[in-house]
Amino acid sequence: LHTEALTLEWARPVFTAPVFSFGAFVSLALPLFVVTMASQNLPGVAAIRAAGYRMPISRIITTTGVATLLLAPFGGYALNLSAITAAICMGEEAHPDKDKRYSAAVVCGALYVAIGLVGAAVTGVLLAFPRELVAAIAGLALLGSIGGGLHAALKDDGHREAALITFLVTLSGVVVAGIGSAFWGVVAGALALFVQQYGTAKSKHP
Structure with a gap:
């Protein structure tokens, strides 16, 4: 354990006045928007629908955008659907009854608030443990979600190859033009699905 990383202090919000510039818009704001939409909101919507929920996605994303606008000066930028946490909750x-799984999100939110108040201490605890142990614990927590997602994505014969390509490209961790693998996985899967359906349609109508 690296105990020197342990500290105990309350977190305090610090206001940072926004400064607008074209350079920041192109190099920071726009890529951050694309990454948030591609790597969090898009998988988050997929996780919501894969779990069998039908929610007003436009209103949810609008709400997160407004919340980001208000909280960004205090460090709360890029609020999103949080694909991994959503899949777990x-x-x-989370609960055998699908209508009662919201309780997991409530508990998760309460834990976020508590952890946020002692953020420095929690970060120190995580840094004190070996990186491999933290990664292993996180991986174990995601096994059920990953298995359920793969089962739902691969059960349709017509979309199986595209879903598998999406998963593998996303898993690769490739970064192109500053955009993460989640976005490129969706692009690769969409292209694979287009090619597959185009080939099928062409074979039926030569």
């Missing part, structure tokens, strides 16, 4: 492990 909407799984059968």
Whole structure:
């Protein structure tokens, strides 16, 4: 354990006045928007629908955008659907009854608030443990969500190859033009699906 990283202090919000510039818009704001939409909101919507929920996606994303606008000066920027957390909270492990799984999100939100108040101490605890142990614990927490997502994505024969390509490209961790693998996985899967359906349609109508 690296105990020198342990500290105990309350977190304090610090206001940072926004400064607008074209350079920041092109090099920071726009890429951050694309990454947030591609790597969090898009998988988050997919996780919501894969779990069988039908929600007003436009209103949800609008709400997160307004909240980001208000909280960004205090460090709360890029609020989003949080794909991984959403997948965990909407799984059968959260509650057998699908209508009561919101309780997992409530508990998760309360924990976020508590952890935020002692953010420095929690970060120190995580840094004190070996990186491999933290990664292993996080991986174990995601096993159920990953298994359920793969089962739902691969059960349709017509979309199986595209879904598998999407998963593999996303898993690769490739970064192109500053955009993460989640976005390129969706692009690769969409192209694969287009090619597959185009080939099928062409074979039916030569």
